[in-house]
Amino acid sequence: MNNELGDLNAFVTVARAGGFREGARSSGVSASGLSEAVRRLEAQLGVRLLNRTTRSVVPTEAGQGLLARLGPVFAEMEAALDVINVFRDKPAGLLRLNVPVSVARLVLPSIVPPFMAAYPEIRLEVVTEESFVDVLAAGCDAGIRYEERLEQDMIAIPIGPLTQRFAVGASPAYLERRGRPSHPRELLDHACLRHRFPSGAMPPWEFERDGEVVRVDPHGQMIVEAGGASDLAIEAAVAGLGIVGLFETWLGPRFDSGELEPILEPWWQRFSGPFLYYPGRRLMPAPLRAFVDFVKASGGGA
16 A cells, blocks of 8 residues: 555656656655656556656646546645644745745745745745736645635735736837837837736736826837747847836846836836735645745745
8 A cells, every 4th residue: 555655645746847857956855766656656647647758747637637626635634634733843845836936936036035044944845926826736736826816715915016007118229219108008019028827818018197098019120939938128228129017126237227117107017915825614724834934024025
């Protein structure tokens, strides 16, 4: 029975990680050990669970069905074993967070170092993903996202800044060449560097002033994937390719250096900061409990 559980756990680890080497890094078990365990499980069940290529490892239809059933089971087993943590002086174990790139870049750097220093026995794994995900199905303990678009059994607390602003800017050279817009609708006559989300959505730019909301859908020579390629869009704006729109805190250093010039600042729209969200209907793992308590004690959305 122990061997069967170990083989099942190996399958879940590899399927979640998307590969044997990736699974080895997250689990501490060698890639060859994981591979042997999955082969043994497939032989016992008489069905292929993973499609293996030189570039990826993807669950088969049978593997997807097994993973969907095993995911919650192993999560509950981990939670049950985590009860031991109450007998430790300090919590220990793995904490997995699923966050967008903007949070990893702008929010976590001020939170993670003091948290890790306070809890040296906790290991942190951060997965970056732009779309909203089921954290348990993704093999994570908690997620961080903007807006409280959460399921009923999720708990959410503010983390990082309570409010942020959507800012736009361009290089001084570009603005000297093309002119400085005084109203958001004038952006339609400019080259704008846009972001597209993995879902394919490319939301319009939204501005607000004195209760008036203006949405524009400008065009330009370049579109980048939100999050992962945002720095490329900034560099393109610095080079004079067009106007870029992003979080104010992301563009702030370029404004301070003079590489970019803020435009339409009276129209920059405020929105709520990010939320840490996690399941509310299960025993909370000790590393997650420690992180939640740390965020609350440090002011959460300060």
